[in-house]
Amino acid sequence: MLTQARTTSLPFAASSGYFDQRSASAKTGLRFLMAAMSSMFFLFLLSYILRSQVPDWEALSEPWQPLAQTGQLWFNSALLVVASISLELARRSIRQPDHGHSRGLLLLAGLSSFGFLVGQVAFWNFLTSRGFFADSNPANAFFFLLTGLHALHVVGGLVAWIAATVRLSRERRQPTEEGLALTKLSIELCATYWHFLLVVWMLLFALLSSSPGTYAAIAKFCGLGD
Amino acid sequence: MAYADDVENEELHEPTGFIWKYVWSQDHKVIAIQYSTTAILVGLVALVLSGMMRMQIGFPGSIDMDSTAYYQAMTMHGMIMVIYLLTAIFLGGFGNYLIPLMVGARDMVFPFVNMLSFWFYLVSVLVLLASFFVPGGPTGAGWTLYPPQAITAGTPGSEWGIILMLVSLIIFIIAATMGGLNYVTTVLQARTHGMTMFRMPLTVWGIFVATILALLAFPALFVSGVMMLLDQTIGTSFFMPDMMQFGSQLDYSGGSPILFQHLFWFFGHPEVYIVALPAFGLVSDLISIHARRSIFGYRMMVWAIVSIGVLSFVVWAHHMYVSGMNPYFGFFFATTTLVIAVPTALKVYNWLLTLWRGNIHLTVPMLYSLAFIVTFLVGGLTGLFLGNVVVDIPLSDTYFVVAHFHMVMGVAPILVVFGSIYHWYPKMTGRMLHDGIGKLHFWITFLGTYLIYFPMHYLGFLGMPRRYYAYEDYPFIPESAQSLNAFITVVAIVVGISQLLFLFNLAYSYFKGAPSGGNPWRATSLEWLTPETPPKHGNWGTSLPVVHRWAYDYGVPGAELDYVPQTTSPEEVPVHESDHDE
Numbered sequence: 001m002l003t004q005a006r007t008t009s010l011p012f013a014a015s016s017g018y019f020d021q022r023s024a025s026a027k028t029g030l031r032f033l034m035a036a037m038s039s040m041f042f043l044f045l046l047s048y049i050l051r052s053q054v055p056d057w058e059a060l061s062e063p064w065q066p067l068a069q070t071g072q073l074w075f076n077s078a079l080l081v082v083a084s085i086s087l088e089l090a091r092r093s094i095r096q097p098d099h100g101h102s103r104g105l106l107l108l109a110g111l112s113s114f115g116f117l118v119g120q121v122a123f124w125n126f127l128t129s130r131g132f133f134a135d136s137n138p139a140n141a142f143f144f145l146l147t148g149l150h151a152l153h154v155v156g157g158l159v160a161w162i163a164a165t166v167r168l169s170r171e172r173r174q175p176t177e178e179g180l181a182l183t184k185l186s187i188e189l190c191a192t193y194w195h196f197l198l199v200v201w202m203l204l205f206a207l208l209s210s211s212p213g214t215y216a217a218i219a220k221f222c223g224l225g226d
Numbered sequence: 227m228a229y230a231d232d233v234e235n236e237e238l239h240e241p242t243g244f245i246w247k248y249v250w251s252q253d254h255k256v257i258a259i260q261y262s263t264t265a266i267l268v269g270l271v272a273l274v275l276s277g278m279m280r281m282q283i284g285f286p287g288s289i290d291m292d293s294t295a296y297y298q299a300m301t302m303h304g305m306i307m308v309i310y311l312l313t314a315i316f317l318g319g320f321g322n323y324l325i326p327l328m329v330g331a332r333d334m335v336f337p338f339v340n341m342l343s344f345w346f347y348l349v350s351v352l353v354l355l356a357s358f359f360v361p362g363g364p365t366g367a368g369w370t371l372y373p374p375q376a377i378t379a380g381t382p383g384s385e386w387g388i389i390l391m392l393v394s395l396i397i398f399i400i401a402a403t404m405g406g407l408n409y410v411t412t413v414l415q416a417r418t419h420g421m422t423m424f425r426m427p428l429t430v431w432g433i434f435v436a437t438i439l440a441l442l443a444f445p446a447l448f449v450s451g452v453m454m455l456l457d458q459t460i461g462t463s464f465f466m467p468d469m470m471q472f473g474s475q476l477d478y479s480g481g482s483p484i485l486f487q488h489l490f491w492f493f494g495h496p497e498v499y500i501v502a503l504p505a506f507g508l509v510s511d512l513i514s515i516h517a518r519r520s521i522f523g524y525r526m527m528v529w530a531i532v533s534i535g536v537l538s539f540v541v542w543a544h545h546m547y548v549s550g551m552n553p554y555f556g557f558f559f560a561t562t563t564l565v566i567a568v569p570t571a572l573k574v575y576n577w578l579l580t581l582w583r584g585n586i587h588l589t590v591p592m593l594y595s596l597a598f599i600v601t602f603l604v605g606g607l608t609g610l611f612l613g614n615v616v617v618d619i620p621l622s623d624t625y626f627v628v629a630h631f632h633m634v635m636g637v638a639p640i641l642v643v644f645g646s647i648y649h650w651y652p653k654m655t656g657r658m659l660h661d662g663i664g665k666l667h668f669w670i671t672f673l674g675t676y677l678i679y680f681p682m683h684y685l686g687f688l689g690m691p692r693r694y695y696a697y698e699d700y701p702f703i704p705e706s707a708q709s710l711n712a713f714i715t716v717v718a719i720v721v722g723i724s725q726l727l728f729l730f731n732l733a734y735s736y737f738k739g740a741p742s743g744g745n746p747w748r749a750t751s752l753e754w755l756t757p758e759t760p761p762k763h764g765n766w767g768t769s770l771p772v773v774h775r776w777a778y779d780y781g782v783p784g785a786e787l788d789y790v791p792q793t794t795s796p797e798e799v800p801v802h803e804s805d806h807d808e
Contacts, residue, residue: 028415029408032411032438036403039441039445039446043445043446050485134456135460135461138481145453
């Protein structure tokens, strides 16, 4: 019979624990979240390239413009790299007995991320103090908008980081199997998310500090502009 | 994939007390009903607005409505219907209710985020409705919100209305993203034992793919919304070009309105399928169940859904032929637009082949499904006209377009919403909706919508422009067009009022409807096999269902009943001896 062909049972998924299921769900959810965020940043960047081809655009990267010196932004980037690396190390060391250095690494990640945010705010202040406001030029507007949105996503990450930190300290006081699994999961998710934030930031940084010639070349490649 | 044994033993913390059970609920079924109720209520607002517009068009001056109010009504009607009613009810309503039940999960994987999703949605609706009460009223920019006019003085609501609209959309997108993460993750990670992807009902497939579209396409609306909000509030020039107003130069310069159009339609076209794909899925199930016939070409249907989803991202500029574009681009977008007709036509053929030699029961859900097929067909065929650049240019901005999109993405999905509510209401309440009232509601709605929208094609051919407040004194519009407009208005008012039948039926049947039992339609999919109806918190009692087959074993040759539930193992299939030998 036709229907019989459809009834052959595939083997059930290997029986795994509740936390495996929960952790798989959380990771899948995070991947889709990152996909949606990528879509958002990608569309912003396309808009950026398109808008940059209008003559009123005054690129911030010209030699006489503030982004000619990127020292502060490199410093901020370094902080985000530190955060990303320390979360990766925390993810690895939580598996060791006594959780290794995970506590210190987690704190370092949070502090350097916070430092990154402070650095970004400092750079915004620097821009506004020199008269570069969002409404004075589209290049400025995009700079504030893109770095601001990225910073907001770091703030969102810090909320998750707080949850991970709380879970870890609770786990150290009263170790349970459940607590350990949740802590591992939290740190793992944070690490993935921070790597993602770092990649987004590096792309943003590269684009924002590129020369107008680069924008023109990208625009031409995309079939935009003249 | 899959839930593991431990999940079955997980303690179910059933909420107690009214507040936690029905207000701050994390149960997907309650959230689904919250979503649906809100969507229907805000949809009624949009329905009343359309009635007012029709009065103005059919009987100019009969109600107190000036051109400002007309444009505001038009904008809010469009936006509410597309986003706050259809998107919300298909994903937030049906998605929430059906996904966990159909894949055999106890709930969504992130129940708290799911609850937040509804509350964000509610806030977005309230912000939107608040724009009726701000100085200047809601925005009248048209639902596409094109700059520069959307934020330029002279357009209704260009100060506060547009701000609230954009803020509301941004909140809605956050809500849709939180919901969407739940739907896709639940489908991928929380399916029960034996529920492979290719055993899922097509409803789940439709909602699943539509949700992925939503997760990737809504960011485009977010991006354009944020940038326009900044143009309006702090005076950036993302979209605003150099402009003169009342003889003086505005502060804007160099922005690109076309960029907004690209972003908007990069969202806007997938949005059509965010609404249509769940409708395709739901209607496939309704047709199969009420024709007692296994769905024809299940895998083909799945791949059609997937390919329509993919293609929907490369057709957006067919909304912009009249904005001016490189002819090669026009050719490209016309081609992709026409190619999308292939998987869509495939689905229509498969629905027909499912009906072919089926045991068709003309129940209310079936009537709505049949109505959907013809309506969608008519709306889809006019899409072939409009997808071609040379045909679109004269027809663009006429009533032909109004007829097309109301048929294909207004009426057709709403018919599925009605059919699906008639179909799943018994599971939600334990009672059947009243059949007689249902049929009356169906015939008025189905015939009425044809009488409303079919004549609009002719008005479009006559060149009657859309989005006009008044049609007097245009020599090219004949007298007869006004008679037709009056006729359309009368029918529209009748159809609008007849929706009260539906609301009455929902309320009446909740108390007085015939008890339905657990599986009144003799369906195979898991949601009909819950131990209680309506399902309790946790859905499945002590143990999760185990799935052995696809969801479409209807009219099984030789089986004792004419259907085999998904949980029936091959050994259990009751087959008559004589048939077995064949």
